[in-house]
Amino acid sequence: MPDRPLSINSFPRAILHIDGDAFFASCEQARDPRLKGRPVITGKERGIAASMSYEAKARGVTRAMRLSEIKKICPDAVFLPSDYETYSLLSKRFYEIVRRYTSEVEEYSIDECFADITGLRRPLRMNYPKIAVRIKADLDRELGFTFSAGLGPNKTIAKVGSKWKKPSGLTIIPGYHIHQYLAERYTEDIWGIGPQTSAYLKKEKVNTALDFARKPEDWVREKFPKPIQETWRELNGKFVLALETKEKESQASVQKVRTFTPPSKEKEFVFSQLSKNIENACIKLRRYNLAASRGEFFLKKQNFRYAGIEARFSRPTAIPSDIVGVARTHFDEIFEPGTSYRATGVTLFKLSEDKVKQMDLFGEAIRAVELKRLFEGVDRVNGRFGKHSIFLGSSFLANKFSQHLGARGDLPKRKSLLAKGETKRKRLGIPMLMASQSGI
DNA sequence: TCTGGGGTCCTAGGACCC
DNA sequence: TCTGGGGTCCTAGGACCC
Numbered sequence: 001m002p003d004r005p006l007s008i009n010s011f012p013r014a015i016l017h018i019d020g021d022a023f024f025a026s027c028e029q030a031r032d033p034r035l036k037g038r039p040v041i042t043g044k045e046r047g048i049a050a051s052m053s054y055e056a057k058a059r060g061v062t063r064a065m066r067l068s069e070i071k072k073i074c075p076d077a078v079f080l081p082s083d084y085e086t087y088s089l090l091s092k093r094f095y096e097i098v099r100r101y102t103s104e105v106e107e108y109s110i111d112e113c114f115a116d117i118t119g120l121r122r123p124l125r126m127n128y129p130k131i132a133v134r135i136k137a138d139l140d141r142e143l144g145f146t147f148s149a150g151l152g153p154n155k156t157i158a159k160v161g162s163k164w165k166k167p168s169g170l171t172i173i174p175g176y177h178i179h180q181y182l183a184e185r186y187t188e189d190i191w192g193i194g195p196q197t198s199a200y201l202k203k204e205k206v207n208t209a210l211d212f213a214r215k216p217e218d219w220v221r222e223k224f225p226k227p228i229q230e231t232w233r234e235l236n237g238k239f240v241l242a243l244e245t246k247e248k249e250s251q252a253s254v255q256k257v258r259t260f261t262p263p264s265k266e267k268e269f270v271f272s273q274l275s276k277n278i279e280n281a282c283i284k285l286r287r288y289n290l291a292a293s294r295g296e297f298f299l300k301k302q303n304f305r306y307a308g309i310e311a312r313f314s315r316p317t318a319i320p321s322d323i324v325g326v327a328r329t330h331f332d333e334i335f336e337p338g339t340s341y342r343a344t345g346v347t348l349f350k351l352s353e354d355k356v357k358q359m360d361l362f363g364e365a366i367r368a369v370e371l372k373r374l375f376e377g378v379d380r381v382n383g384r385f386g387k388h389s390i391f392l393g394s395s396f397l398a399n400k401f402s403q404h405l406g407a408r409g410d411l412p413k414r415k416s417l418l419a420k421g422e423t424k425r426k427r428l429g430i431p432m433l434m435a436s437q438s439g440i
Numbered sequence: 441t442c443t444g445g446g447g448t449c450c451t452a453g454g455a456c457c458c
Numbered sequence: 459t460c461t462g463g464g465g466t467c468c469t470a471g472g473a474c475c476c
Contacts (some may be wrong), residue, residue: 048444053462064444197441214459225450227474255446304443310469343444 011412012175013239014128016115016135016425017158018149020094023111024051026145027090028043028080035078037280041070044079045180054167065130087111090143097138101131108241114155114243129172136170152178155241156234159191160209177235182210182235193233197224209235250290250351253380256281260398262303265340270299271331272397279395281348282320284377291316292348297327299334300343307334319371323348378433386406390433 020026024042029035039059043050049070052061059074070077091110099107099125104116117131124131132151139147146168150161153175160181161171173181188198190209206212213235220232228276233240256277264270274297285292293316298308310331317323354372378390391399 043444046444050444112476192474195472225473227450252448253446257445259444345445347446 013116013119013153014118014120014131014151014242015154015158015239016117016132016149016151017141017155018094018098018113018115018136018147019166021113021146021148021161022051022053022057023091024087025053025056027087028083029053030090030144031086037263040075040080041067041077041255042082043079045081050082092356093143094139097142098135100138101135104243106245106246114158115244129214132170132172140168153237154234154239155243156231157181157192157237160189161235163189164289178235179210179213179293182213185206185209190231190235192227193375197228249317250288250353252351253347253349254281254284254292254351255345255347256292257300257343259300261361263340263341265338267331267335267337270335271328271343272399274299274327274331274346275320275394276398277344277346278323278327279320279392281324282375283317283347283379284384285318285351286347286354286375286376289317289354290351291353292323293317293350293352295323295326295349297330297334298345298347299341300345302340302342304342306437307336309334315368316354317366317368318351318354319375320392321371325393328394330390337366373378393434394436 011212021056025040028042029038035053037055038053038054039056039061041049041051041056041061044067047067048062049056049061049065049067052063056070056074056077058241061070061074061077070079071252087110091107094111095105095107095113098113098115102115102117102120104118106114113136117128117135120131121127124134126134128151132149136147148162148166148169150164150171150173152158152161152173157173157178161173162169164171164181174219177318185208186198187193187201187206187209188195190212193201193212201207201212206215210230215232217232220229230240250255258273260273260275292313293312294312297307298306302304311326311330313322313326323346348367382389388399
């Protein structure tokens with residue numbers, strides 16, 4: 001197909017995907033200009049790199065690398081704990097700037113959005129590529145760090161574009177040029193095609209994204225589920241995946257997972273980790289005034305396999321002691337003595353608005369109201385004195401463990417802690433609250 | 441891939457009903 | 459009592475995303 005000059009008619013739909021470059025690290029550099037030009041790494045609180053500036057990437061720092069490794073290859077690295085409040089604030093400003101051009105904006109993640117700029121040529125007296133240049137320039141200038149963008153006839157192609165050149169790239173892919181880009185990308189580079197699908201495609205001798213796009217539709221429909229079929233149609237230039245521009249009114253689930261090192265075989269220690277995750281999940285629930293009517297509790301074994309169990313609650317709740325009680329009932333069904341575990345987790349779902357009101361005057365409801373008030377008080381205290389100033393007795397071991405790690409950086413003597421924690425836990429009982437020494 | 445944490449959506453198959 | 463057919467709802471698990 002001969003190349004034609006960019007035509008203003010080349011975009012039946014003009015979809016822009018914009019991606020903040022090294023977003024968390026860039027936010028830190030924007031907030032503190034002294035960090036500009038330096039290798040900045042966020043994720044200090046977890047001990048692994050969550051995001052790293054391009055200066056750090058140039059030195060070989062990669063995602064999830066341990067801080068100790070990073071120090072070796074990059075001794076002047078600046079480590080910072082993740083500060084999601086700041087990142088969310090800058091993320092909002094990012095969306096606001098894009099919304100000056102169109103209301104058709106999908107907030108895809110904290111550092112990415114899609115914008116439908118179809119129909120803006122006349123009012124702005126610019127062609128689509130120029131509009132894309134303008135939006136990107138506004139973002140770079142007003143936020144103080146760079147963004148990468150892609151313009152295409154749909155979301156999938158726009159994403160190919162924004163990933164094409166980073167950082168600070170802008171790649172425009174009109175429909176009649178799609179094949180040239182896809183020829184240089186493997187299937188697994190395409191949004192929506194993961195390792196399973198691309199391994200299968202490889203067996204079918206489909207290697208590049210173009211190979212896949214050129215497969216007949218019947219073949220695709222026969223072999224793949226709906227999401228992959230939709231991706232296939234978008235790779236062929238169709239606009240299939242709509243932008244989700246409405247505010248999400250509520251989420252479907254809340255999950256808390258935590259890995260601990262070294263792995264543990266001790267039942268009460270593992271349970272206290274689960275208990276702490278339940279507390280954290282409930283804190284998030286209460287923040288959004290939600291209650292869950294179901295939950296899944298799971299343990300991650302040392303070999304990375306999971307054992308989990310699902311439970312229904314007698315009523316929608318955001319009360320950790322209630323949920324910990326349910327978890328306790330089922331714990332023996334998932335905990336195998338002698339097995340080493342490396343993480344625990346909880347997912348709470350079937351969420352609804354928390355409607356516990358004082359109007360309900362029957363026994364269980366009164367208790368629910370009182371517990372809700374109690375834990376709202378706990379939230380306030382923790383807000384003032386720091387996270388986990390007050391926590392459930394059942395989370396004692398987990399809190400003791402992380403406090404110890406934080407204070408001394410080495411491993412606790414679990415046996416003695418276990419004995420101490422167990423007597424305390426028994427004495428206090430599960431719904432009891434405890435205060436850490438650092439708190440109050 | 442020597443592996444952290446938080447989500448969403450889709451589908452096959454079973455339970456139950458008519 | 460057995461058999462056929464069809465619909466809906468639910469659940470478990472897989473796959474993918476950032």
